[in-house]
Amino acid sequence: MMKIKFWGVRGSIPSPGPDFVKYGGNTLCVELCLKGLNRLIIIDAGSGLRLLGNQLMGKQISAEPLSIDMFLTHTHLDHILGFPFFVPIFQPGTRLTIHSPVTCEEDSLETVLGGQLSYRYFPVRQAELAANIAYINLKEGSFDLGDGIRLTTKYLNHPLLCLGFRFEYGGKICCTAYDTEPFQNIFITDPHDPAFDAIMAHE
Template structure:
């Protein structure tokens, strides 16, 4: 049996952007919003708390007591709405280290998670959570060291600010880069820094180029990117595997199948993020 101390794996619990969209047309790829878990060297790292976090929480109930590290890219609703329904956070004996850069208005991650659970938005406050919640306000580009695991954050081009994360352990790298918009005339240097030589590069490819640049209903300035840009970045950064992520809620399973085929034609080691998917970096 594989020992968790020897493992570096990436697990997808929510892969959809903007709003959860369960239904018969999103069954295969999933309708939950972002939540990605990395099991690294015996530690559990969780990225974003969208509605997929609720599903992860149900999975973790059989593994308590537990300690985990939760990193938020930003606190737009689709990335935090699962947190009030994350059952392990309510259970005494569990410990969660929660990280995020300050918001542009200076609010901390604790304040923002608290605010979404205030009346009239939610029936019970953050303080009812019985787990040991430890909050950390990251400086931009601050490095977090969790034993031998290195977690770097770099700011992204997104309204209100977002950051991407680069996780390194034993010479292997997973880059989590979501909620970012590409530039029209150049590749984003910050994204390239996050993705450089990564084993797995998870990228916000919400739109197609046709949707993004549409003359009558384009998405320029909305804070998201395209699968075509994902391919360019993956090639330039020399990544091993590209994961298309943060699927538009209007993109059903059949549409995403087509995107996957087109992207893999240009970058063969491309996969479409699916709920329940797991990628093994080590061993």
């Protein structure tokens, strides 16, 4: 059995206030709970990750250390800004594996995420995190994650290297394919463009 919980669904920046109560104001963070496994899958680390971390720590009294797989679709700020505020990374015993595409191969995933934890931006440095954190450069393909979990990834059309995810477990499937754009310009305003008449006809 797979349960999905949305801790954040917005893009660009968090949006607090009464106008955003229905869907919440946090940026992207999705939790996959897999029945029968002491294993947590998190998709993206937007501002919603802070709330998820707080809930996890509330359940940790006399519980086993957390084992977390975090999958980032890409490393734009709205998808990672919750990471420094994710309480489990400050807890000894937490095992966290972060999977993400990296646009520039010369910059490791650890370096990219660690940019937020430099002294200029945050009071805690990356080297001071207590959790056991592993970083995996994720690419397009199909992967056996163990415990009967299969992941298929697909590159999306986005200014930064970005992946869509398809998780399968126990006969259930969860897919994400956000932050992707059309491969052609759909905003054609030049009347001399061959596609202009077709666009106007649809309007």
